[in-house]
Amino acid sequence: MKPISRSFLAKKNTSLGAGQLVKNQETFAYRLFLIPLILVLVSVTLYPLLYNVYISLTDLQLTKPYRGIPFVGLENYAKLFSSSHFYATLTNTLLMVVGSVALQFLLGLALALLLNRSLRGFGVVRTLLLLPMVVTPTVAALTWSLMYNPSHGVLRYFLSVLGLQSPQWLSDPSLALFSIILVDVWEWTPFTMLLILSELHSVPADVYEAAQIDGASGLQILTKITIPLIKPLIGVVLLIRTMDTFKVFEKIYVLTGGGPGAATETLMFSAYRQAFGLFKMGYAASISLILLVIVLSLNALMLKATQTK
């Protein structure tokens, strides 16, 4: 073994010194391994985020380059909070999130409870159910826009078979947001279902057997045993789906473009339209930050709620 010359190591006996050296080398390697991640995260997340905060305090408009980047302080936010359009987009966003997440969750739970038994051929069913979430979202939206087509869409045909009149799915302002929610429910219900199902599988069968012997009804078993047991997972599912639904974009872009009027314009779409349709970067940045704050605080709230229970 090589003699160790550095004084702080030389005081200890040699084998301990070598062990310390290995430990130092390991710590060094562990830190080194993190450097690429930190570099990328700083440049593609942290820096853009801080830059975005700065932009939101300016009235940067790319259509007026001669004006430079005028600093306006909190003016964008003041403008936002006094604009009725902002509150309309906020309402649309909340309606979409609540409607879509509730439907995905209830449908997913119902399907998971139905499928929670050993069925032959379920492996194939599960694989097929993955398809809506892995299919390219713009393609999914395009498909639904063809199915919604009021003159030759297949939904019109299905309804006519049932003897029903087909509504104007996308051009009726009172229905357009629901039509977008329906596509989101189609895409993400399999996700909630498969997650709940995998949690149900982990509940031991004798729990149910014991309840049945004690004479519990199906509904009692569901509300008193199953739901409480999978509660933590339900929290996580709702959290993930809520965060993601705030960020729905492709469906609105392809299906309605925010219309008719502003009936399907959400905060996410509004920020996009202000930035890349009207090139009002400062105003758009402030909308996008409000969206971020809403998502993050809901995130924290729900996380806390699921952890305390």
Add this chain to the structure above:
Amino acid sequence: MLSKKIRKLLSTTVIWLFIIFALFFFLFPIYWIIQMAFKTNVDISAFPPKFLFAPTMDNFAYVFSGVQPYTRYLLNSILVSLGVTIFTLIISALAGYSLSRHQTKATRGLIFSILISRALPAVTIAIPMYLTFRNIGLLGTRTAIILAHLSFILPMSVWITKSFFDHIPIEIEEAAKVDGADIWYTFFRIALPLARPGLISAGILSMIFSWNEFLFSLVLSNSNTRTMSVAVASFAGSVSLDWGRMCAAAVITITPMIIFTFLMQRYLVRGLLGGAVKG
């Protein structure tokens, strides 16, 4: 005895009816877009819709004919998603191992920021990125799209790889260290091979997410660097009635995703659901 059997048969039948109805709802749209790609425009706009028709390959022939640069868009999608996947795998293998084996106050902060970044709306990052890339001349390049994709794919992938390293018993590595293996040997020869399923999951998910991504690809690309996801969406606003060709391009876009799903379903479920739950 017999009545019990009948009841069981009946309940199984009802369950299967529900499953079939659910499958119909979730799968019919995918079937519908695929069959449209093989229809002529006349057949597509027929009402009532034609469920039986003479299939044509004309739409696909047009997409690959080069009249419009679909092959270029396809190449862009491939290059971008491969680039994202390669960067993601290298960075998250290193970082996932480090975060799993060596936790300090600082690294816990890093883990927290990874979780936070899942909540970031793409548009919040896209606005400053657009301006920065414009200033440094990267706007409209595939590099810009790859960098933007890393902002949301990398945290997810680090999380998945970390959780896979967490499940490898540390005793194996400790035994190797007792035998004189250093950290490099332990990582490259022992931990990395054991974490291969995790890396495959992370890689497949990275590729799928990058391929499917829309907002960044839309605002950071130009007509040369546009990906298939964007090309498909650009039909939406146009007044053209070329449904068949549009559907063919759409079907070409989703075919790799469908093949992935069937070939890699084991890894996909673990990544999609596992990576999500352990949050």
